[in-house]
Amino acid sequence: MAGSREQFGSKLGFILAAAGSAVGIGNLVGFPVGAAKNGGGAFLVMYALFVCFICLPVMIAEMTAGRASQKDPLGAYTSLSNKQPGWRIAGWLSIVTPFMIAVFYLVITIWIFGYLVESVIGNLDVLANPDTFGMFINSYSLFAYMAGVLVIVYLILQGGVKQGIEKAAKILMPALFIMLLALVVFVLTRDNAMAGVEFYLVPDFSKIDAGVVNGALSQAFFSLSLGMGIMITYGSYIDKRANLPQSAKLVALTDTAVAFTAGLMILPAIFSFNPNVNTASLSESSISMIFSYLPQIFLEMQNSLGYVGASIVAATFFLLVFFAAITSLVSIFEVPVASLMSEKDISRKRSLMICGALLVILSVFCALSFGFVDFFTSFVSYANSEKSFFDVVYDVFYDTILPLNGLLICLFVSYRWRKRGFNDELDMGSEGYKGSLIQKYVDFSLSTFIPIILAAIFINTV
Ligand code: PHE
Numbered sequence: 001m002a003g004s005r006e007q008f009g010s011k012l013g014f015i016l017a018a019a020g021s022a023v024g025i026g027n028l029v030g031f032p033v034g035a036a037k038n039g040g041g042a043f044l045v046m047y048a049l050f051v052c053f054i055c056l057p058v059m060i061a062e063m064t065a066g067r068a069s070q071k072d073p074l075g076a077y078t079s080l081s082n083k084q085p086g087w088r089i090a091g092w093l094s095i096v097t098p099f100m101i102a103v104f105y106l107v108i109t110i111w112i113f114g115y116l117v118e119s120v121i122g123n124l125d126v127l128a129n130p131d132t133f134g135m136f137i138n139s140y141s142l143f144a145y146m147a148g149v150l151v152i153v154y155l156i157l158q159g160g161v162k163q164g165i166e167k168a169a170k171i172l173m174p175a176l177f178i179m180l181l182a183l184v185v186f187v188l189t190r191d192n193a194m195a196g197v198e199f200y201l202v203p204d205f206s207k208i209d210a211g212v213v214n215g216a217l218s219q220a221f222f223s224l225s226l227g228m229g230i231m232i233t234y235g236s237y238i239d240k241r242a243n244l245p246q247s248a249k250l251v252a253l254t255d256t257a258v259a260f261t262a263g264l265m266i267l268p269a270i271f272s273f274n275p276n277v278n279t280a281s282l283s284e285s286s287i288s289m290i291f292s293y294l295p296q297i298f299l300e301m302q303n304s305l306g307y308v309g310a311s312i313v314a315a316t317f318f319l320l321v322f323f324a325a326i327t328s329l330v331s332i333f334e335v336p337v338a339s340l341m342s343e344k345d346i347s348r349k350r351s352l353m354i355c356g357a358l359l360v361i362l363s364v365f366c367a368l369s370f371g372f373v374d375f376f377t378s379f380v381s382y383a384n385s386e387k388s389f390f391d392v393v394y395d396v397f398y399d400t401i402l403p404l405n406g407l408l409i410c411l412f413v414s415y416r417w418r419k420r421g422f423n424d425e426l427d428m429g430s431e432g433y434k435g436s437l438i439q440k441y442v443d444f445s446l447s448t449f450i451p452i453i454l455a456a457i458f459i460n461t462v
Contacts (some may be wrong), residue, residue: 005070006161008237013166015250018234020169020327021225022255023176025108028321029286032200032263034219037282038212041203044260046213050220051252054450057442058226058406059248060426061413066235067244068425072339073229076236080417087416090408094229097405098335099355100397101228103362104390105332106149109325110367111137111291114145116318124311128299133291137370146367150356156330157337157352161237165330172323179320180261186313187269196271199279200263214457218403223255225328227405229335243430245438273300290321333359366390400461407454414447
């Protein structure tokens with residue numbers, strides 16, 4: 001099948017698809033709250049430095065390995081290492097990790113879809129009730145929403161790279177940018193909004209400690225969809241004439257710009273509609289923020305906008321988050337789907353069916369982890385607490401294996417493959433890359449301090 005590999009139709013399409021993967025729940029809610037609580041402007045500067053100096057080289061490495069091999073992550077590690085069995089394990093990890101992350105990301109996407117539908121049909125007052133979330137995630141309606149999300153993901157992925165992933169990104173991403181800007185403008189023109197901007201941006205260097213530094217780096221790494229095999233897979237669909245360092249820069253810039261802009265939406269909204277906000281109580285978790293706290297803020301808006309106006313703002317917000325989640329879910333699920341297709345030489349439809357069936361089974365287990373079924377709710381016990389099935393998948397694959405995968409790609413590119421043409425591949429489409437300062441920085445960082453930092457994070461979580 002090597003000769004018939006699908007490709008993105010345009011450079012813009014590729015950048016939008018990769019940015020679609022990168023822009024997710026982490027950008028829209030996790031980043032703003034994390035930044036505001038951890039030193040404001042000080043956090044932002046640190047985050048931006050991490051994106052430029054640590055994450056960008058890793059993203060370039062992943063995209064380049066994909067384009068050079070024209071294969072899925074397993075195929076890339078296998079062929080570029082000349083079939084060394086050890087590297088095949090790294091390849092396997094790059095397929096299993098995204099699959100398992102898709103398992104729990106699907107569950108969160110289902111919740112968002114549910115909240116979107118409920119706000120559209122006028123149930124904002126129900127969503128704002130603090131007990132609703134707990135009931136909602138344990139209700140049978142979840143399975144109807146699950147079916148809805150699966151149909152959407154199936155329809156996008158069965159269209160393939162150009163007609164599915166790229167087309168969806170070209171519609172969903174501009175829509176996302178417009179909704180985000182509209183909400184920012186709306187929020188910033190409200191009374192007291194500037195208090196939120198201040199809380200978000202004024203630097204407080206005293207908040208920065210080792211934990212905050214680690215958190216900022218993990219957030220940046222996750223936000224750029226690294227360590228999940230996604231950029232390897234998407235990289236394998238790019239034209240040899242594309243300028244990879246430049247594309248990676250654009251993706252990172254878009255992702256960071258969306259995260260930054262989201263801060264100008266979330267925090268002013270909170271300060272404006274809840275002027276007595278207790279900043280210490282702003283939840284750490286993006287999840288409770290989206291599902292418990294923000295609906296109350298939206299309902300507050302009815303005093304000035306009326307119930308319908310407030311519902312429109314809420315529905316726009318959930319649609320925005322839903323689009324961000326769908327493009328991320330599609331990208332992460334494409335990794336196992338594309339891998340199975342090429343490893344077993346089967347059709348896209350068949351691969352989707354097989355991966356989809358496995359995804360549904362494991363995601364149902366995750367969805368039942370919140371009190372629905374005891375077995376999944378109290379699945380195992382470690383680190384002095386009872387963990388649900390959902391927690392286990394999250395802790396193992398998201399918290400632990402992700403930095404390990406990043407470490408492996410750095411070591412692979414630097415010590416196994418570089419001699420065989422990492423820089424030749426990068427030079428294609430970006431003449432003058434070899435010998436440039438960027439090349440020297442990428443080579444140096446990937447072979448020295450980036451793997452050391454990722455190893456430290458990995459060891460720390462284990
Ligand atoms: N980058 C996404 C975010 O910021 C994370 C993600 C990407 C999750 C792809 C799943 C799949 O939310």
